[in-house]
Amino acid sequence: MKNITTFIFFVCLALPLLSLSETIKYDKVKLKRAEIEITEDRLLDVGIFIFDPNIPEDIESNPLVFPEIRKAEARYIPYHLKNTLEETGFWGGVWMLPDNTKAMDLNISGRIIKSDGYDVSMQIGVWDISGKQWIDKTYKARVGQSSYSKRRDLTQDPYQSIFNQIANDLQKIKIGYISKDLKRISEIGDLRFASDLIPSVFNDYLVQDKKTSIYKISRLPADDDPIMQRIADVKERELLLLDTLNEYYAQLYREISVPYEEWRKSNRQNAINYEELKRSARKRQLLGAVAILGGIMVDGDSNASGYAQQGLMIGGMQAVQSGFAKASEAKIYKESMKEGGDSFDTQAEGLLIEVEGQTLRLTGNAQEMFLGWKKLLKQIYTEETGLILEEDSAQ
Amino acid sequence: MSAYKSYFLVLFLLINGCASQQMSGSSQSKQSSSSSGGMPSSSSSSSMPSSSSGGMPSSSSSSSMPSSSSGGMPSSSSSSSMPSSSSGGMPSSSKSTSQGAKSQDDSNQNNTTMSSQAGSSNQQLGQSASSVFNESLGDFDKEMAGERDIIAASSQGDSSMTAQEIADMESIMGADLDGPIDISGDLGNDESQGNNDSEDEFTGEMSEEEISRLPSCIDIDGSGEDKIARQLRVFAIKEDDPNIRNEIWKQYLKHMGIGQSEIDKCLS
Secondary structure, three states, rough: OOOHHHHHHHHHHHHHHHHHOOOOOHHHHHHHHOOOOHHHHHHHEEEEOOOOHHHHHHHHHOOOOOOOHHHHHHHHHHHHHHHHHHOOOOOEEEEEEEOOOOOOOEEEEEEEEEOOOOEEEEEEEEEHHHHHEEEEEEEEEOHHHHOOOOOOOOOOOOHHHHHHHHHHHHHHHOOOOOHHHHHHHHHHHHHHHHHHHHHHHHHEEEOOOOOOEOOOOOOOOOOOHHHHHHHHHHHHHHHHHHHHHHHHHHHHHHHHHHHHHHHHHHHHHHHHHHHHHHHHHHHHHHHHHHHHHHHHHHOOHHHHHHHHHHHHHHHHHHHHHHHHHHHHHHHHHHHHHHHHHHHHHHHHHHHHHHHHHHHHOOOOHHHHHHHHHHHHHHHHHHHHHHOOOHHHHHH | HHHHHHHHHHHHHHHHHHHHHHHHHHHHHHHHHHOOOOOOOOOOOOOOOOOOOOOOOOOOOOOOOOOOOOOOOOOOOOOOOOOOOOOOOOOOOOOOOOOOOOHHHHHOOOOOOOHHHHHHHHHHHHHHHHHHHHHHHHHHHHHHHHHHHHHHHHHHOEEEEEEEEHHHHHHHHHHHHOOOOOOHHHHHHHOOOOOOOOHHHHHHOOOOHHHHOOOOOOOOOOOOHHHHHHHHHHHHHOOHHHHHHHHHHOOOOOOOOOOOOHHHHHHH
């Protein structure tokens, strides 16, 4: 009786381990689109910074994070988010930004936490130009096999659910603003841009709350202010520069999209196999250990208890052994992920260097131009108003 | 009658003399305003803030533009539209686009180099700051239109073009615009030879000024470079701005597998 009780005790202990089956729910979020054309007073220009690739410093201990792939993703993901936001019809212009700018009404930044084709997670922050935070949230999704199907709508990225979720969240927040408030955000944007060009003139038009750091307008320039018109001309050039840079990003996006999807697809399968085998190995090793322990504890002089003890010991050892076999099988998938990652990593590196070279060249040239315009605007202001401007370097 | 002629001649010469004196007087005042510390001028001896302009990367340029004596305010070119792109790219349109940008056709200037130097030389010729400003906007528009044409050509024209070929074409365009480096030989090498052979010819064509732009730790013959490294070398040598050049050399050294501490030492 005692033997049976012991046996049942160990079986009960092992049962939960056997029943660890997982029901996976893949996220599908539908994108909300504008049904009618949005009036101009409700449109905001949106800038999306190149994401933080979040490459760990100790790359050796994170062999499945590939630096160049992450860097490529840091440009691919914001570009696809730009496409998604444009598709909604709720926004003005949407640009990917290489650097900070005051030309946007709304700025989006992001950090890639995980992206292996199966699980994706990214932290997103959104601020308007007044400094008010709209979103600070970590978005996660688990990607299904169907997301990689060749028969799907190919404009939809396998991570589309996250992009749709971000776009929907932004729209939900924007809908809470009345048109007057949205217009005020744009006005603050114009003044911050102006203040960046001629601080000594436009700094006084804005006040920044000391506690919240949010900007408010203290006064507005006249509608027909000629210097504001020129500043608008400069802003237009900044947008033109961003348009051009975005075409380089578009090239990178196009060139990388196929190999990136292929990598994600194969990496997803390897990641699933790897996780599954790892889990299975753990399960078998645990079960084996439990069985061996049970075998040791089985007590009795009868033949039955002798057979039970022997059975448990042998079965346990076999389970542990097969657990180790599964673990080494898992290592093969890990190696496969590493190989696939390394290969795409090298491919991505070349494309990245190309686009970064172009970005540096263009922004470097434009920088000279913008500095020249700053000086000219100050001169024009002095000529037109007769007012002598303070040195801006002190501000 | 001849007395009248002489009178008109003297009068004509006097008027001309006055006019030329006025002109030289105005350019003198520009110089004095920029050199005299006591003269209140928006541009005199002002050093630009190092903060970025509208988000553009900043540089510590301290040059000052000569001030213009003209108070005239030519109308801004607000009636024309942004240069359109025929590329397959996805140019965004701002909610406020199409105001202010100059048309590509409204200027005959051939020089499309984006540089405020053009502005300063125009100012020396006596143009007002606002007309220099408007002209430089037009130059910028042309430069961007040129860039976008290159991108459009690379996107549409030849789909079989490799990324390297596109980059080479853009480098050539850039060299045409900026002038200093001719890498046509470089492209020729690409077509006929392998990756590493081309550097020898390229470095063989380098001028002394270009060689002086090489950091001491970088081989002049470019040994061990692949295509990407070579492209970075071309970009770096071509770049006039020392800060940007430094950044490109950093990328180059990183690509060549040099450690961060050695990069810092090399570029310090």
